[in-house]
Amino acid sequence: MxxxxxxxxxxxxxxxxxxxxxxxxxxxxxxxxxxxxxxxxxxxxxxxxxxxxxxxxxxxxxxxxxxxxxxxxxxxxxxxxxxxxxxxxxxxxxxxxxxxxxxxxxxxxxxxxxxxxxxxxxxxxxxxxxxxxxxxxxxxxxxxxPSTEENKEAPTKNNSYFTYSSFSGKAGLAVEFDEATLIAIDEHISKAAEEHGLSKAEALAKLILGEIESRTKVVLHMYRAHDQESAPAFIRGFGWVSPETADNLRPAQTRDMDLAKEMESESYVTPPLIGAYVEGRDGVCRWPGCYRPAESCQKDHRIDHARGGKTAGSNLASLCQHHHNVKTDGGAFYIMDPHTGDIVWLFDDGRWEYDEPQGPLTPKNKNWALTVDQAIAARRAAAKERNES
Known part of the structure; x- marks a missing residue:
């Protein structure tokens, strides 16, 4: 077809x-x-x-x-x-x-x-x-x-900080950091906002002014290929980052997603390792066209746990609260390829729609990571040749 x-x-x-x-x-x-x-x-x-x-x-x-x-x-x-x-x-x-x-x-x-x-x-x-x-x-x-090793300059002081007037008594702040630093700052602000029920802008202001403290431990979740050099990485809640940035974000703990893909649990509650695999495969809510991040979604058992459905990647999909409710209410049902995570949604009126996972663990993105490795090698070889000519 x-x-x-x-x-x-x-x-x-x-x-x-x-x-x-x-x-x-x-x-x-x-x-x-x-x-x-x-x-x-x-x-x-x-x-x-x-x-x-x-x-x-x-x-x-x-x-x-x-x-x-x-x-x-x-x-x-x-x-x-x-x-x-x-x-x-x-x-x-x-x-x-x-x-x-x-x-x-x-x-x-x-x-x-x-x-x-x-x-x-x-x-x-x-x-x-x-x-x-x-x-x-x-x-x-x-x-x-990112710049290559051959043309990196000595570190310079970061002066990219300025304020500006806006309207209605408001003003803005613009500042730039290296990618690794910004990722850590953003996660810290996000955790503080969640902890105190604030917007991220409010949390930033209150943290700087000392009006709140964040007692939450900041943890970055990074997906990165382990079987190749110079692989890019995907930071949950941030997106893809360069190999250089990924190298600077040294993980305190590593988890094998190939192992997580095959894991099963008797519990209805999704264990963290299986959940990390499902989020890394899906990327977003699996309702066609929804783009809510997978980490903000529920883990839906395609076949209900009470009816013998496994708590495993092959039977779990990320669904936001709204679309989880649609599926639970019987307005739509899906079948899933247990190997690729591809989903076909079936609707009451006879329609069906096909949805591919979008996360860093999908076959498309894993294959892209391989071409990235080759591209970086070619780019650095070309830079070296230019410097020697």
Missing amino acids: EAYYIVNDPKDPLAVKATEIRKQDYLFWKDAKPDLEDDFDITCHTLATRTGLSERRTRDITMALYRLAELPLTMALQETYYFLDFSRLITTDAVLSKLGDVPAETLERIDQELSRYLTPSKPRQVLPSNTNLRRKLNGLIAIEN
Whole structure:
């Protein structure tokens, strides 16, 4: 059976109409976008006044289209299926812009992996959400941005700290840290916010001003391949980080996720090791299109524990409270491939939808980690050759 996203379902009249709308919107803007020699500001102003969109939106669309042209494999997918709306295309450009002036070979590696990520592998598959696309792209750039050993400079004082006025009596604070430090700070603030029932901004202010103390021990959960050098890592609650950052986050304890995948428990309550595997496989809530992080979800027994269902990765899925309730109430049911974690959701009206796990332990992300290792080796070899020439 041919693989396709539900948004491109050729037998669904609604999906067909929506695809045609996306196609016409894409082709209109591709034809209307400014040429490289045009005055950018004036042209975007003209487009804004003619279309009713803001100038900011016309600029974002234009930049997204020029970025897509730098990703030929991804553009070929888009111009075959017309499945990406401008929200996703703009996200792609915004995230990749973090790399600055990108070498051609870097864009080629990103294009190859992005096109693999966006290619449907099963029929009636759910299109990756904008949030999951952003997470994937952040993972791709995490291993492309760090400096190599050959061109690292001596440590300098971090002066990236400034305040600014906002509106309605408010003001902002902007500060940058190295990635490892920021991850630890963010987790500390998150724990304090949870402990005291505050927002993260409130917790940050009260911690600095000494109005609260955090008695919670901060623990970072990092997923990283153990069978290869220079592997990137996934920090729960943060996302993908570069191999260099992962090297600086030395774990106090390591746990074998290959072992956790095969573990079973007689208890209804999911043991921590099995839970860590399920979260690392799923990444997010497994309801199609939901992007609530797996660590914030419940562990659902696909086959009820009371009916003999195992407390094991092969019978557990991450579901947020809302979608857990939908499943419990009988509005939908799912079957799961015990080896890959792929899920098919079955609905009362006869529909079915296919959902792939998004976490760092999925086959796609594990295979990507292998290509990352090769990419880093190639990048460092090229840097060394340039320095010696």
